[in-house]
Every structure is written in structure tokens, then in C-alpha cells.
Amino acid sequence: MPIIEVNQLTKVFGKNPKQAISMLNKGYAKEAILKETGSTVGVNRASFSVEPGEIFVIMGLSGSGKSTLVRLINRLIEPTAGSILIDGEDLSKMDKKSLLKVRREKLSMVFQKFGLFPHRTVLENAEFGLEIQNVSKEERRKQAIKALELVGLGDYVHQKPGQLSGGMQQRVGLARALANDPKILLMDEAFSALDPLIRKEMQDELLDLQSTMQKTILFITHDLDEALRLGDRIALMKDGAIVQIGTPEEILVNPANEYVEKFVEDVDRSKVLTAQQIMKRAETITLEKHGPRVALERMRESGTSIVFVIDNHRNLVGYVTADDASAARKKENTNLRDIIKTDVPSVEKDTTLNEIFSIIYDSPVPVAVIENGKLMGVIVRGAVIAALAGDREENK
Amino acid sequence: MLTNLLDFIPELPIADAAKTFTEWMTDAFSFLFDPINKHFGDFMEFVADDLLMSIPPVIFILLVALLAFFVSGKKFGLAIFSIIGLWLIDNQGHWEDLMSTVTLVLIASLLSVIIGVPIGILMSKNKVANAVISPILDFMQTMPAFVYLIPAVAFFGIGMVPGVFASLIFATPPTVRFTNLGIRQVSKELVEAADAFGSTGRQKLFKVELPMAKTTIMAGINQTVMLALSMVVIASMIGAPGLGREVLSALQRAQVGSGFVAGIGIVILAIIIDRITQTINKKHD
Numbered sequence: 139m140p141i142i143e144v145n146q147l148t149k150v151f152g153k154n155p156k157q158a159i160s161m162l163n164k165g166y167a168k169e170a171i172l173k174e175t176g177s178t179v180g181v182n183r184a185s186f187s188v189e190p191g192e193i194f195v196i197m198g199l200s201g202s203g204k205s206t207l208v209r210l211i212n213r214l215i216e217p218t219a220g221s222i223l224i225d226g227e228d229l230s231k232m233d234k235k236s237l238l239k240v241r242r243e244k245l246s247m248v249f250q251k252f253g254l255f256p257h258r259t260v261l262e263n264a265e266f267g268l269e270i271q272n273v274s275k276e277e278r279r280k281q282a283i284k285a286l287e288l289v290g291l292g293d294y295v296h297q298k299p300g301q302l303s304g305g306m307q308q309r310v311g312l313a314r315a316l317a318n319d320p321k322i323l324l325m326d327e328a329f330s331a332l333d334p335l336i337r338k339e340m341q342d343e344l345l346d347l348q349s350t351m352q353k354t355i356l357f358i359t360h361d362l363d364e365a366l367r368l369g370d371r372i373a374l375m376k377d378g379a380i381v382q383i384g385t386p387e388e389i390l391v392n393p394a395n396e397y398v399e400k401f402v403e404d405v406d407r408s409k410v411l412t413a414q415q416i417m418k419r420a421e422t423i424t425l426e427k428h429g430p431r432v433a434l435e436r437m438r439e440s441g442t443s444i445v446f447v448i449d450n451h452r453n454l455v456g457y458v459t460a461d462d463a464s465a466a467r468k469k470e471n472t473n474l475r476d477i478i479k480t481d482v483p484s485v486e487k488d489t490t491l492n493e494i495f496s497i498i499y500d501s502p503v504p505v506a507v508i509e510n511g512k513l514m515g516v517i518v519r520g521a522v523i524a525a526l527a528g529d530r531e532e533n534k
Numbered sequence: 535m536l537t538n539l540l541d542f543i544p545e546l547p548i549a550d551a552a553k554t555f556t557e558w559m560t561d562a563f564s565f566l567f568d569p570i571n572k573h574f575g576d577f578m579e580f581v582a583d584d585l586l587m588s589i590p591p592v593i594f595i596l597l598v599a600l601l602a603f604f605v606s607g608k609k610f611g612l613a614i615f616s617i618i619g620l621w622l623i624d625n626q627g628h629w630e631d632l633m634s635t636v637t638l639v640l641i642a643s644l645l646s647v648i649i650g651v652p653i654g655i656l657m658s659k660n661k662v663a664n665a666v667i668s669p670i671l672d673f674m675q676t677m678p679a680f681v682y683l684i685p686a687v688a689f690f691g692i693g694m695v696p697g698v699f700a701s702l703i704f705a706t707p708p709t710v711r712f713t714n715l716g717i718r719q720v721s722k723e724l725v726e727a728a729d730a731f732g733s734t735g736r737q738k739l740f741k742v743e744l745p746m747a748k749t750t751i752m753a754g755i756n757q758t759v760m761l762a763l764s765m766v767v768i769a770s771m772i773g774a775p776g777l778g779r780e781v782l783s784a785l786q787r788a789q790v791g792s793g794f795v796a797g798i799g800i801v802i803l804a805i806i807i808d809r810i811t812q813t814i815n816k817k818h819d
Contacts, residue, residue: 214726242732253727257745267731270741318731 139226140187141321141354142194142211147184147220149206149378152177155218168377180206182378183220190321193348193355195365198375204358207375208326211356212245213237224322242271246315250327252307254299260286260310261295267318278317285317286310288347305336312344316351325357329364341367362401366390366410374398386410407526408492413485416525417507417515421445425455429474430466433458444503446513447478454506454513456480484508485517491525498522560688571690578694582637582775591629595620598806606813612806619802626795628777635766635776635803638694642701642762647755650706654713654751655739664714671707679704679765683772697765697774705761712754716747752815759811763804777803 150158154175161171168179181203188194198204209215211222213229222229224244229237246267247253254263261279262269264286268278286292289309299307308328315323329337341364348355359365365372366386373383374397382394390410393399421440423433425447436445437460447455455478462477471477483501485494487509498505498519507514560567586594595617603613623632657664682703686696720743728738744751770778777799784793 209726212730214729238732238734240732241730245730247727247730249723249727251721251723253723255724255727255742255746257748266727266741270731270733270737314731324730 140223141190141225142188142356143221143223143226144187144211145185145221145223147181147207147210147222148218149180149203149210149215150177150218151180159219179203179378180215181210184375184378184380185220186373186380186383188354188356190354191352192370193357193368195357195359195369195372196375197359197362197365197372199360202375203378204360204375205326206378208247208324208356208358212241212247212324242267242318244321245324246318246320246322247324247326248308248311248315248328250330252299252304252311252331254307254310254314256298256300258298259295260291260297260299260302263299263310264295264313264317266314271318281319282313282317285313288316289313289343303336304332305340308332308340321354323353323355325355327358327360330359330361337364344368363409374401387415408495409490411491411525412487413489413491413494413505413507413517414487414514416491416521417487417517418521420506420513420516422448422513423458423474425449425474425478429472430458430463430477431472433463433474434460434467437463442504446482446506446516447474448513452512454482454484454508454511456482457503457506459503482506487514491522494522556685556688559685563689567689571695574698575690575693575695578637578641578698581641582634582694586633586637587630591620591624595624602806602810605810612809612813616806619806623799623802626799628780628796628799631775631777631780631796632799632803634694634774635763635778635800638697638701638766638769638774638776639759639762639803639807642698642705642765643755643759645698645702646706646709646758646762649702650709650754650758651713651751653706654710654754655717657710657714658717658743667710671710674703675707679768680771683768687772692773694774696772697769700769700772701762701765704765705758708757708761709751709754712757713747713751716750716754717743719750720746749815752811756808756811756815759807760804763800763807766800 148159148162152158152175154177157175158171158177158179161174162179162182166174168182172178184203184207186194196204196207206215210217211229213222213232217230220230224240227236227240229240232240255266258266261282265278265282268281273281283292283295286295289312291306291309291313294302294306299310302310308331311328329340332340344355345368355368357365357368359368369386371383371385372389374381374389374394376397382389382398384392384394389398390402393402421436421442423436423445426449433445437443443460444457446457449455457479458474458477459479462479466472466477483497483503484506485497485508487507494505494517498517504519505517507517589597598620599613599616602616603610606612620632623629653667657667679700682700683696686700690696690699724742724746725738728742733741766774766776766778767781768778770776770782773779777796780796781793781800784790784796
């Protein structure tokens with residue numbers, strides 16, 4: 139059962155929400171509604187569901203309504219229409235008291251500009267969520283310190299947030315969100331205010347934490363690279379509506395429309411595409427049953443100058459070049475083992491393109507792609523260049 | 535023709551209306567005003583004449599100097615100024631007047647803060663309250679302070695109590711305005727953070743908004759104290775005792791010398807109070 143289920147969630151800012159909604163349902167565009175009613179559509183009938191333990195990324199440019207959407211989910215902004223089910227309970231119809239309870243126990247939020255209280259120490263910030271639940275001082279100290287140690291700030295508990303760097307401040311923000319052990323983390327552009335190196339570090343750390351915590355994370359970002367790194371699934375937003383939901387791969391390979399396609403064009407493909415995605419089928423011969431003749435035959439068929447050698451279990455053994463094979467044939471030597479070269483350049487199948495560059499640059503032969511020692515495919519130089527150029531047909 | 539047009543509407547009886555209203559208030563609320571006047575007046579006299587005057591001037595001066603020393607972060611400047619200034623007032627024979635003035639200013643300021651801060655909070659939270667109270671505050675601050683003396687006398691007779699009443703009306707607006715401003719200035723993200731973790735309105739106010747607005751509110755309180763002090767001379771016109779009365783009587787008899795001496799006393803008091811309240815504020819930055 140999904141832990142978050144959002145149905146037809148809509149937010150209209152302005153005086154005429156009813157009229158705006160009926161126009162939305164008739165299919166009018168955002169601009170037309172603004173002109174007609176003076177109301178702005180913030181979020182337009184968004185529907186999605188998030189499974190427990192999933193990192194669900196909502197991404198879009200500024201003004202696409204993603205920050206509004208995340209605030210609708212904990213009702214910092216009141217929805218105009220639609221429903222938000224958390225653990226099957228409809229938040230949009232809750233009275234104030236139950237809403238507070240859900241905010242305290244199930245949802246925590248991490249903010250773009252950290253949202254730390256400057257008059258409180260790091261520890262007092264981290265324990266804020268527990269403090270307002272009237273948890274005893276000892277207990278909340280203990281939990282806050284635990285959360286701070288989790289994010290690596292155990293030594294800074296008595297500092298004020300203003301004394302820390304941006305990255306550390308956001309760790310405090312994260313610790314504050316984790317301290318009351320919520321099921322769901324809402325992260326609103328949590329790493330966008332950090333510089334690129336720190337951002338990457340924080341992303342890694344979040345993934346690290348997530349592998350042990352198994353929270354459900356709703357992550358808002360405008361950065362597609364970040365979305366692709368973090369997201370189990372990604373929802374792309376435009377003009378308040380969700381345009382596409384899918385795994386990073388689905389979105390890259392099959393953009394739902396021009397908007398998504400444009401977005402994807404700007405991705406640094408070298409960080410996203412992996413060896414598996416750009417490799418081709420490898421020409422192979424089997425060590426136990428084939429000799430130099432078969433090797434030469436394969437090379438002739440495929441128009442290449444080498445062929446990979448595998449054993450009966452598809453484990454990569456090495457490769458044979460055309461020169462060595464024809465020399466062996468002339469000497470009537472049928473044993474492959476004498477001419478096989480075993481110094482094969484190889485990469486694991488989930489190696490990203492930017493790491494493949496240096497290997498393929500130094501290597502005279504194509505690079506083998508392996509998984510647990512078994513040969514999966516081969517990458518030639520041309521494939522790397524084609525992938526960077528964004529030619530999708532070549533990637534397949 | 536034009537004059538006729540202006541004369542077309544006869545003079546509106548605004549003065550009469552104000553008079554009738556004040557008289558009605560005096561009658562209708564005499565059950566409230568009279569006991570306030572009596573008990574509060576007694577209390578203030580007790581503070582000024584018995585409590586403060588029972589402290590020997592030397593002790594009082596040293597206490598103020600100590601306070602100045604510690605709030606200014608263990609610097610000697612303000613402490614030394616306090617000692618010399620207060621000694622000078624005593625030396626000129628105005629110690630009793632000083633104590634009356636201090637009582638008037640402190641009690642008026644205290645009441646202003648007690649009344650002003652909650653009103654400021656209300657205005658920051660409630661659009662309607664903000665729209666209604668803002669023009670009233672403008673009115674209170676721009677109306678010449680002398681005018682407040684008239685209803686003050688009608689309600690409370692003469693003496694310290696009407697002085698406090700007039701000061702209260704004149705000095706409360708800055709505290710209200712700055713409290714309102716301070717809370718509105720708390721960054722949206724911090725308010726959201728407080729909400730997102732499930733704070734109640736009260737928790738948000740006391741744990742986030744008021745602490746964040748503290749510096750601004752203190753600046754307003756500093757203004758309030760200064761305004762209350764500036765009312766000292768005016769309030770003396772309706773019989774409030776203190777340094778102001780000395781200034782007033784010097785004015786009436788054209789005695790430049792004693793007027794100057796009493797005036798300097800007010801200046802010294804103003805500087806000490808201003809610097810102490812300001813440094814308290816700075817310490818929290």
C-alpha cells in the first residue's frame with residue numbers, strides 16, 4: 139500500500155478558486171484562467187503515489203509549482219481541491235488537532251535555506267520537533283544527539299547555527315527532521331543552496347543514510363542531475379501539472395513530451411549513462427571449443443579486428459587479435475591458449491560514462507563490460523561519442 | 535457664491551461631541567476611575583516617597599552604576615557617567631524630584647509594555663485588528679500631547695495618576711508598532727519550519743516568533759521609555775511631581791538658572807535610561 143497517495147490535488151491562488159477549477163476541468167490553460175478569473179493555478183490536478191522506502195523526486199523549473207506541491211502535502215498551504223492520503227488517512231479533511239499530530243509524528247520537512255532557528259543551539263534546533271511534542275528533556279536530548287551523530291555533527295551540539303558552514307547547517311536541518319523519527323521526509327530543494335561539491339557529498343550521504351533508515355523521501359529539486367542521482371522515481375512538473383512520472387531511465391530514454399525532452403537534453407549525459415546502456419553485443423568465441431579459424435571467421439563476419447574469448451560459463455578470459463590468429467593458423471597451431479591476451483580492459487556494467495573515458499582513451503582495444511566476471515558486452519569508442527552527442531538510437 | 539457654498543453646512547459640533555463623550559466617560563466609568571485614582575495614586579506615592587526615598591542616594595547611585603557596568607559588558611564609561619550625573623542632580627538638591635520622575639517614567643513604561651506587546655502580537659496575527667488599530671496609533675502619536683491632559687484631568691483629577699495616563703497614551707504606540715513589525719519580519723521559512731513540525735500557535739509564538747522579534751521589540755520599548763520621559767514636563771502641568779515641575783515653575787517665573795538645572799537633570803536621566811536599555815538590546819544580537 140502506498141504511504142503517500144495524492145489525488146487530483148489542486149491549488150488556486152486568488153479570489154475565484156471555484157471558477158478557476160471548473161475552467162481547469164474544461165481544459166483551459168493556466169494563462170487563460172489567469173486572464174479570465176485573475177486567479178493563479180499553483181498546482182494543477184496532481185496525482186501520484188509513493189511507496190514506503192522510496193525516494194520520490196519532484197522536479198521542475200522555478201514556478202512549476204513543485205514547492206507549492208510539497209507544502210500542500212503537509213498543508214502548510216491549504217489545498218483548493220483534491221485529497222492527500224498519508225497511511226490511508228485523508229489529510230485534506232483533517233481537523234487542526236489531527237493535522238498537528240500527523241505533522242509531529244509522520245512528516246518532517248527540510249528547507250532550502252535550512253530554516254534553522256538562529257537563537258537556538260544546534261542541539262536545541264535538533265530537538266525542536268520533540269520539544270513541541272512535550273517529550274521529556276532527557277529523552278529528547280538523547281534522540282537529538284543520536285540524530286546529530288548520524289549526520290556527523292556530534293561535536294557541534296553547543297554551537298549556534300550561524301557559526302556553521304552551509305553544508306553543516308543543512309546537516310542540522312536533516313538531523314532536526316530525523317530526530318522525531320518520522321516515516322516521511324519532505325525535502326524542499328534541500329541541497330540547492332549548497333555549492334556543487336558539498337551538494338554531491340550531501341547527496342551521497344543521504345543515499346547512505348537512506349540505505350539504513352528506509353524512510354520515504356519526497357525530494358524537490360530543479361536540478362535534473364540531482365533528480366537522476368537520488369530518485370527511485372521522478373515526477374516532472376510544468377505549469378503546476380505533472381507531465382511525466384517514471385524511473386530515471388524511463389525519463390531519459392522515453393521523454394513523454396517535448397518539455398521533458400528539452401529538460402533531458404541539458405543533462406550531463408556522461409554522469410547519467412552507464413556502460414550497460416551504451417555497450418553493444420560482443421563478438422565471442424569459447425575457449426573450450428573454438429580455435430584460431432573460428433576466431434578469424436567471427437572477425438570477418440563482424441568486421442572487427444579482435445574477438446573476445448569466454449569460457450563455458452561466459453566468464454571473460456581474454457581476447458584474440460586478427461594478426462595473432464592468422465599467424466597461428468599458418469603454423470597449424472590450433473590451441474587458442476597460446477595466442478590469447480588476458481590484459482583486457484574492462485568495466486562493471488553500472489560504471490558511468492565519465493569514468494569510462496580514461497579507460498577507453500588508453501586502450502588499443504574495445505572495453506569489455508562485465509558483471510561478476512561474466513562478459514555482458516563491449517564498448518567501442520564510437521559508442522561513447524555517440525552517447526555524448528545524445529543520439530538515442532545508438533544507445534540502445 | 536463660494537463662501538455661501540462653504541457656509542451651506544453649519545459648523546459641526548465636534549467640540550461639543552468630544553466634551554459630551556468625555557463627560558459621559560467620566561460619569562459612566564467613575565466606578566472604575568475613582569478607585570484606580572485612589573489606589574494607584576497611593577501606590578505610586580508609596581513607590582516614590584517611601585520606597586525609593588528610603589534608599590540612601592549613595593546606595594542608589596552605586597546600584598545604577600553597577601547595573602550600567604554589567605549591562606554594558608563590564609565597561610566603565612556608562613557607569614562613571616551615571617555616578618557623576620546622578621551625583622550632580624543630588625548636588626543641585628533635586629533628588630526627591632528625580633525619584634518622582636523615575637517612578638512616573640518607569641511605571642508609565644511598564645504599563646505601556648504590558649499593554650503594548652499583546653496588542654502588537656494581536657495586530658501581527660490579525661488583519662482586521664491591524665487595519666483598525668494602525669490609524670488609532672497614528673492618531674495617538676500625532677495628536678499634541680497636551681490634549682491628553684484634558685481628559686486625564688477629567689478622569690483622574692490632578693497628580694501622578696493622570697500624568698501616567700497621558701504618558702501611557704503618548705508612549706505606547708512604538709512598543710505596539712515594533713512588536714507588530716518584529717513578528718511580521720520573522721522569516722517565512724522559520725515560521726514554516728515551526729508549523730511543519732506541528733507547533734501550536736502558542737508554541738510558535740513563544741518558541742520562535744517572540745525570540746526572533748526580541749531585538750525589534752526592545753528597540754520599540756526603548757522608544758517608549760524615551761517618550762514617557764519626554765512627557766514628564768508636560769505631565770507636570772497637571773500636577774505630576776518631579777523634575778518636570780521644576781522646569782515648569784522656572785518657566786512660569788522666568789528663572790533661567792533653575793530651569794537649566796532641572797532640564798539638565800532630565801537629560802542625564804534620559805541618557806542613562808537610553809544607554810542601559812540600548813545595551814541590553816545589543817547584548818542579544
